[in-house]
Structure formats: structure tokens, C-alpha cells
Amino acid sequence: MTHGQTDLRIRRTHKLLQEAMIALIAERGFDAITVGDIADRAMVNRATFYRHYEDKYDLVAKIFEEMVNELINNMKPQQKKFHVQDPENPADIWVQLFTHFAEHADLYRALLGKNGSSWFADRVRDYAVTVILERKLYHDRLFGSDKLENAGMPPELPVVLLAHTLLGAITWWLESEKSYTPKQMASWFLSYGLYGYAHACGIDIPRSDGQCNREEMIGD
Incomplete structure (x- = not known):
């Protein structure tokens, strides 16, 4: 995979996680959601989330x-x-x-x-x-x-x-x-x-x- 493709994949993952979090906040509030909730909504696994964010x-x-x-x-x-x-x-x-x-x-x-x-x-x-x-x-x-x-x-x-x-x-x-x-x-x-x-x-x-x-x- 080229560097450009890797960057594109990272940006796509970030976008999915951000959009998932925004939707969940609107539904449940920020304090109630977990990393697992965000990962599930974005349809990525938790390991992927933790590769990008703590x-x-x-x-x-x-x-x-x-x-x-x-x-x-x-x-x-x-x-x-x-x-x-x-x-x-x-x-x-x-x-x-x-x-x-x-x-x-x-x-x-x-x-x-x-x-x-x-x-x-x-x-x-x-x-x-x-x-x-x-x-x-x-x-x-x-x-x-x-x-x-x-x-x-x-x-x-x-x-x-x-x-x-x-x-x-x-x-x-x-x-x-x-x-x-x-x-x-x-x-x-x-x-x-x-x-x-x-x-x-x-x-x-x-x-x-x-x-x-x-x-x-x-x-x-």
C-alpha cells in the first residue's frame, strides 16, 4: 500500500470515528458514551480506535x-x-x-x-x-x-x-x-x-x- 493510500485510509477512519461520536452525543450525551460505542457505530474494532486515539x-x-x-x-x-x-x-x-x-x-x-x-x-x-x-x-x-x-x-x-x-x-x-x-x-x-x-x-x-x-x- 502506498503512502498516499495509507493517508487516505487514516483520514477515512478518523472521519468515521468522528461522525460516530457526533451521532452518539446527540442520542445519549458525551458522558454516557464509551469507546466501544464509538467503535461499534463507526463499524471498526476497538483495536483500530486505539491505534489512533487514547x-x-x-x-x-x-x-x-x-x-x-x-x-x-x-x-x-x-x-x-x-x-x-x-x-x-x-x-x-x-x-x-x-x-x-x-x-x-x-x-x-x-x-x-x-x-x-x-x-x-x-x-x-x-x-x-x-x-x-x-x-x-x-x-x-x-x-x-x-x-x-x-x-x-x-x-x-x-x-x-x-x-x-x-x-x-x-x-x-x-x-x-x-x-x-x-x-x-x-x-x-x-x-x-x-x-x-x-x-x-x-x-x-x-x-x-x-x-x-x-x-x-x-x-x-
């Missing part, structure tokens, strides 16, 4: 790595830098991100939805936090590093909140199967990330000296 968690981890690599490789060079602009005209990187999740909706819906893997959701969220922190997206590119000295909370917390928001938006979008476009989702996510909950709800909170008017906010 366990079901390793299968999920490898899927995530493949998806991340695909997302990065498919981006144009200028898209690999996170440029934040007017939410009404989201940068290509954000549209590309939501497009990626839309193109693999069945996979992400299964893994992130109510029957999915909390371990996988944590992995995605942690990855988002790491990327944002490394690129200092939410700090330096938006407000300038000098503004961090006046921050009202630990610098890591806004990043964690943003990552939770991103994952929540993606999960809601995929599970609800709304016909919103990737560009719409990117626009709404950026609007929320840049201006917060009140702005997203259409609430104009008066500000004084750069601070929220608490009495106005709570209705006293």
Missing part, C-alpha cells in the same frame, strides 16, 4: 486541534491579526471565525450543546482566553496599555468574561439554529464585547466623569 477525550482533543489548524490555515495573512473596528462593520477575522463554526455546525453543536462535553467547552474557552491574552486583544488594541493602570478589575477578568461571552454566543447560535449570518453574529458579539450588556439591550446609561450613574441604573 480514549474519547483524546478523540475530542484531536478534533479540536484539527479545527483550530483548519481555521488558521484558511485565513488570509491579513486576517491573522485581530483588528477591532466598528461592530457594524466587523473585521474579516471575526466573520471568518463565526463562518468556521457555521461550516462545522453539526460537530460544534454536538460538542458544545446540552448533550456535549463540558471538558471540550472548557478547552475551547481556555484556548480563547489564551489567544486573547497573548494578542492583548481586549486591552492594548482597544484602549491602549496605559489604560490598564486605571482598570477597575483584575486584567485577566475582562478576558475571561469575553471568552465566556464568545462561547455562549456560538453555542446559542448553533443550538437555536437561527438563520443569522456569521457577519450578524460577529457584529453583535463585537457590540457586546466593546460596549457591554446595557448597550446590547439598547439601554443608554448616563455617565458622569467616566462612571456609570448608579442611581439611574438601579432606578432609584
Whole structure:
């Protein structure tokens, strides 16, 4: 068997196992399925499964790595830098991100939805936090590093909140199967990330000296 044929066979096996896992998650939930279940559904033996993956968690981890690599490789060079602009005209990187999740909706819906893997959701969220922190997206590119000295909370917390928001938006979008476009989702996510909950709800909170008017906010 040639090298090309071997690679094709490996890719086919991976695809069968991934599709089997997705179907089983939808039926039973991630926690309830076993390696044996996945192998049986894919119509391969357990030995074949273990030649490719250590366990079901390793299968999920490898899927995530493949998806991340695909997302990065498919981006144009200028898209690999996170440029934040007017939410009404989201940068290509954000549209590309939501497009990626839309193109693999069945996979992400299964893994992130109510029957999915909390371990996988944590992995995605942690990855988002790491990327944002490394690129200092939410700090330096938006407000300038000098503004961090006046921050009202630990610098890591806004990043964690943003990552939770991103994952929540993606999960809601995929599970609800709304016909919103990737560009719409990117626009709404950026609007929320840049201006917060009140702005997203259409609430104009008066500000004084750069601070929220608490009495106005709570209705006293």
C-alpha cells in the first residue's frame, strides 16, 4: 500500500470515528458514551480506535486541534491579526471565525450543546482566553496599555468574561439554529464585547466623569 493510500485510509477512519461520536452525543450525551460505542457505530474494532486515539477525550482533543489548524490555515495573512473596528462593520477575522463554526455546525453543536462535553467547552474557552491574552486583544488594541493602570478589575477578568461571552454566543447560535449570518453574529458579539450588556439591550446609561450613574441604573 502506498503512502498516499495509507493517508487516505487514516483520514477515512478518523472521519468515521468522528461522525460516530457526533451521532452518539446527540442520542445519549458525551458522558454516557464509551469507546466501544464509538467503535461499534463507526463499524471498526476497538483495536483500530486505539491505534489512533487514547480514549474519547483524546478523540475530542484531536478534533479540536484539527479545527483550530483548519481555521488558521484558511485565513488570509491579513486576517491573522485581530483588528477591532466598528461592530457594524466587523473585521474579516471575526466573520471568518463565526463562518468556521457555521461550516462545522453539526460537530460544534454536538460538542458544545446540552448533550456535549463540558471538558471540550472548557478547552475551547481556555484556548480563547489564551489567544486573547497573548494578542492583548481586549486591552492594548482597544484602549491602549496605559489604560490598564486605571482598570477597575483584575486584567485577566475582562478576558475571561469575553471568552465566556464568545462561547455562549456560538453555542446559542448553533443550538437555536437561527438563520443569522456569521457577519450578524460577529457584529453583535463585537457590540457586546466593546460596549457591554446595557448597550446590547439598547439601554443608554448616563455617565458622569467616566462612571456609570448608579442611581439611574438601579432606578432609584
